[in-house]
Structures are given as structure tokens and as C-alpha cells.
Amino acid sequence: MDRNKINKYLFFFDSRATFAYSNNIIRIFKKKKIKFQTFISGNYLETEMKVDKSLFKKNNIKINSSVRFKSPSKGIDYWPISFGKAMMGYAAKLKKIKPEIVIITGDRIETLAFCITCAYMNIPIAHVQAGDKSGHIDDLSRAAIAKFSNLHFAPSIKACQRLLQWGEEKRRVFFTGAPQLDDIKLNKKIKKSNYYIVIFHPVLNEQNKIDKQLNDLLRAINKSKLNVVWIYPNNDVGYKKILKKIKKNKTKNIKIVSNYERTDFIHLLSKSQGMIGNSSAGIIEASMFKLPVINIGSRQNGRPQSINIVNCKSDYNKILKKINFIRKNKKFINSLKKTKNPYFLKNSSVMITKILANLKLTDSLLKKY
Numbered sequence: 001m002d003r004n005k006i007n008k009y010l011f012f013f014d015s016r017a018t019f020a021y022s023n024n025i026i027r028i029f030k031k032k033k034i035k036f037q038t039f040i041s042g043n044y045l046e047t048e049m050k051v052d053k054s055l056f057k058k059n060n061i062k063i064n065s066s067v068r069f070k071s072p073s074k075g076i077d078y079w080p081i082s083f084g085k086a087m088m089g090y091a092a093k094l095k096k097i098k099p100e101i102v103i104i105t106g107d108r109i110e111t112l113a114f115c116i117t118c119a120y121m122n123i124p125i126a127h128v129q130a131g132d133k134s135g136h137i138d139d140l141s142r143a144a145i146a147k148f149s150n151l152h153f154a155p156s157i158k159a160c161q162r163l164l165q166w167g168e169e170k171r172r173v174f175f176t177g178a179p180q181l182d183d184i185k186l187n188k189k190i191k192k193s194n195y196y197i198v199i200f201h202p203v204l205n206e207q208n209k210i211d212k213q214l215n216d217l218l219r220a221i222n223k224s225k226l227n228v229v230w231i232y233p234n235n236d237v238g239y240k241k242i243l244k245k246i247k248k249n250k251t252k253n254i255k256i257v258s259n260y261e262r263t264d265f266i267h268l269l270s271k272s273q274g275m276i277g278n279s280s281a282g283i284i285e286a287s288m289f290k291l292p293v294i295n296i297g298s299r300q301n302g303r304p305q306s307i308n309i310v311n312c313k314s315d316y317n318k319i320l321k322k323i324n325f326i327r328k329n330k331k332f333i334n335s336l337k338k339t340k341n342p343y344f345l346k347n348s349s350v351m352i353t354k355i356l357a358n359l360k361l362t363d364s365l366l367k368k369y
Contacts, residue, residue, distance in 0.1 A: 004360040007035060010099035014042030014069070014110035015234060017280070019055055020180035020262050021105035021128050024349035025356075026061060034357055037064040037097060041086065042110040046071055046235055055261055065093045069110045071235045076207070079237065083113050090117040100361055104149075105129050107142035108234075119148040124365055126151040126356060128179065131159030131166075134280065135301030137204045150365055153179075153352050155284075155343050156304050169368075176352050177345025184266055184288050193271045195227040198254075199279035202238030203299050210238050213314045214245040217296065220319035221276070222251050224327075228276070229268065232258045274326060276319075283309065287341040292326040292333075294319065304342035307335055 009029070011022050029036050038061060044053055045068045056063050067089035070082045094117060102118050104111050105128040118125050127145055130152035146152065146166055154160040155178040163173045200217060202210055221228055230246055233239045246256055260268060266285070269275070274292040275282040278299035286293050287306045295305075297314040305311075310332075312322045325332065345351075359365065 004362055006100045006356075006359045006361055008098065008100040009034065009036040009356065010097060010102045011036060011038050012102055012104045012111065012114050013038065013040045013044060014108055014114075015106070016043060016259060016262070017180075018105045018108075018111075021178075022103065023059060023061075023262065024179045024182040025103070025128070025352050026059075028349055028353040030060075032353070032357065034353075037099070038062065039065040039067075039093065039097075039102075039114075041067050041069045041090075041114065042108065043235055045069070058261075065097060067093055069113065071239075076204075076237050079109065083109065086110065086113050087117050090114050091121065094118065094121055094123065099123055101126060101150075101356070101359065103128060103356070104145070107132070107134075107138040107145065109138075109141060112141040112145055115145045115148045122366070124150040124361070126153065128153045128176075128352065130154050131163040131173075132156070133159070133162065133302030135203070135298035139302070150368065151355070151359075153355075157342070158304050174351070174355060175345070177348035178284055178343040179348040179352060181284070181288060181341070181344050182347065182349045183262075184285070186288065187270070190270055192273065195229055195255075195272055197269060197272050197275045198228045198230040198277050199233065199275070199281060200242060200277040200296070201233040201279060201299055202236050202242060203278075203297065204237055206297075207238050209314070210241045211245070213297070214242060216314060216316035217276075217319060218245070218249055218254075219316050220323060221254065223320055224323045225253060226276075226323065227253050228255070229272075230254055230256045231260065231265075232256075276323070284341070284343045287339055288344065290336045290339040292336060294322045294326060306339045306341060308339045 013019055040063055067086060069086040101124045103126045104115055115125055125148060127149040131154045133139060146163060152163050152173045153176045154163060160173055160175045233242050270289050275286045276294045278296050282293040282295055283300050283303045287308055290308060293309050295309050295311050310322050310326055312318050
């Protein structure tokens with residue numbers, strides 16, 4: 001028996017997106033009978049966000065550990081307090097679990113807190129969706145996570161280049177594409193429905209603009225008489241303002257939904273006319289279906305984009321103009337069939353699993369400094 005072979009893998013989940021990132025990898029883990037545990041935090045334990053933990057049960061994934069990262073209701077000043085309390089909880093659970101490596105995804109504050117805890121407990125970290133970019137404080141989290149991580153699974157060529165520019169060793173960086181795209185099955189015969197999907201997240205340094213941003217977006221949607229399915233934002237600072245504003249809207253053309261399971265969301269997306277807002281799903285998943293996307297504001301700045309993305313400032317007249325553009329501009333509509341997703345690489349989850357399964361606990365893996 002190889003004493004250096006890794007036998008105790010731990011997957012960390014903190015949001016609806018992280019389930020999508022990890023589920024396809026876990027599916028292969030189970031096929032290959034590789035033992036693992038799961039650890040949940042963040043949105044999964046916040047009742048208001050209604051992110052359904054039954055996803056795990058439906059996919060036959062056992063939840064082994066959990067620690068609440070409380071979203072501060074009293075404002076931005078309470079985030080560091082939540083951060084510190086969560087780290088204490090993470091450390092206590094990790095001491096009992098004793099994982100040999102943890103697999104984390106994305107760039108949220110919960111992920112950063114978990115990552116720092118692992119690093120100071122000398123637990124190696126494999127980071128999925130590493131080196132990606134967006135115009136939000138999550139960018140800083142992702143850069144910090146890179147410094148603490150031992151392996152980087154980059155979703156795009158640009159992400160690989162960015163990690164190397166940050167000083168990460170080439171042997172630790174792998175271009176794997178985005179594993180959440182592996183389970184998307186394309187059906188050219190699917191019947192389209194008459195609705196758009198809207199997801200609009202808050203941006204930390206734009207708290208004083210949220211009311212205007214929401215008013216402009218709602219006005220443009222109602223003026224253009226679009227039918228939309230509006231999905232709750234992430235629980236970032238400012239999300240309660242967004243929930244309050246959209247719940248007050250009483251127009252019949254807007255249906256508000258707290259959350260969709262991954263498979264239901266992908267089905268909803270495939271049948272839609274496109275997306276509007278500032279969600280990464282508009283950049284990454286929507287491109288798989290060659291859908292038009294109006295990407296509003298700065299939150300997704302820096303991510304690789306395909307030709308289906310129409311960037312727009314958060315302004316009523318500009319949003320209304322872009323809505324008319326994606327619906328009526330024949331040249332743009334005809335160009336959509338040429339959409340190529342910069343995040344897609346076939347069998348991403350297989351590549352990541354193969355690397356993780358062949359890992360050994362050596363000084364070469366552990367030592368970064």
C-alpha cells in the first residue's frame with residue numbers, strides 16, 4: 001500500500017453554483033469508488049435564500065459536516081465578524097474530519113474563510129474555477145485563494161495565464177474548463193418559450209446605487225413588456241434591498257422564484273429566449289445554448305466572453321435599447337449560431353478526477369513557500 005496516496009477527500013459547498021461545479025466530479029468519484037466527504041456552509045444554511053439541501057439527497061450525496069456562515073443583517077461592518085466565527089467552526093470540524101485534501105470551488109467569502117482555515121491547518125487545497133475573473137470583491141478572494149491553494153483547475157486559457165502571472169508554479173496549474181458544463185445536454189429540437197431569465201446580484205462597492213439599478217432594470221423590462229423569470233440573487237451585501245424591491249413589483253409579466261435545482265435551471269435556460277442581469281450563468285452556461293445575454297454593469301468584468309454577450313451600463317435607456325437590439329437586430333440574431341463557449345472543454349470533470357485520484361501527499365505538493 002502506498003502510504004503517500006490520498007484516501008480522504010473533502011468537498012466544500014457554500015452556494016448553488018458550487019454544487020454545479022462539484023457534482024459532476026463527485027459523480028465520477030462514486031463510479032470509481034473513491035471515498036470522499038462533504039462539508040456545507042453559506043447559502044445552504046440560510047433559510048431566506050431557500051437553496052435546497054435536498055439536492056444532495058436526490059443525487060445520493062451524504063452531507064457529512066456543516067457550519068453556518070451567517071449573512072449579516074445589520075450591514076457591511078458585520079461581515080468580518082461572520083468571517084471569524086465561521087473560521088472557528090470550520091477549524092473545529094476539520095480537526096475531527098482530518099481530510100488529506102479539500103476541493104473548493106469559486107471565490108465567495110465563505111470559500112476564502114474555509115481556504116485560510118485549511119491552509120493554517122496544513123491541509124492541501126485543490127481549487128476548481130481557479131484564476132477566473134469578475135468585477136467584484138470576489139476577485140480579491142480568488143487571488144487570495146490562489147496563494148493558499150496547492151492545485152489550480154482553471155476554467156479558461158485566460159485563467160491559466162492569470163494564475164501564472166500571479167506567480168503560481170506551472171506544474172500546479174491545469175486547464176480543465178468548467179466542470180459544470182459537462183452535464184449540459186444540447187437538444188436542437190427543444191421548443192422555446194416566451195420568457196427571459198433575470199438574475200441581478202448586488203456589487204459591494206455599489207451599495208448606494210442598488211435602488212436606482214433595480215428601478216432602471218424593472219422599468220426597462222416592464223416598458224418592453226418582456227415576460228421574465230426573476231431568480232433570487234446571491235446573499236452578498238445588499239441582497240435584501242434587491243429582494244425587497246423585486247417583491248414589491250406587482251406586474252404580471254414578472255415571475256419571482258427563490259431558487260431552482262441545477263437540472264431545472266438548465267432546462268429553464270434551454271427553453272428561454274435569453275438572459276438579462278449580471279450573473280456568471282449568463283456568461284458561462286447561456287453560451288452553451290447560444291442565447292443572447294444582456295450583461296449589465298461591472299460584476300462580470302474580465303470574464304472571457306463569446307459573441308452572444310451584449311454588455312450594457314446600468315441605465316434605463318441603455319437597457320431598453322439593448323433589449324430591443326437582442327430582439328430585433330437580425331445581424332446579431334443570425335450571428336448567435338457562431339457562439340463558442342470559452343469555458344467549455346470536453347470531459348472537464350474526468351480530467352479533474354484523474355488528477356485528484358493520482359495525487360500523493362508529498363512535500364512537493366504541500367510546500368509552496
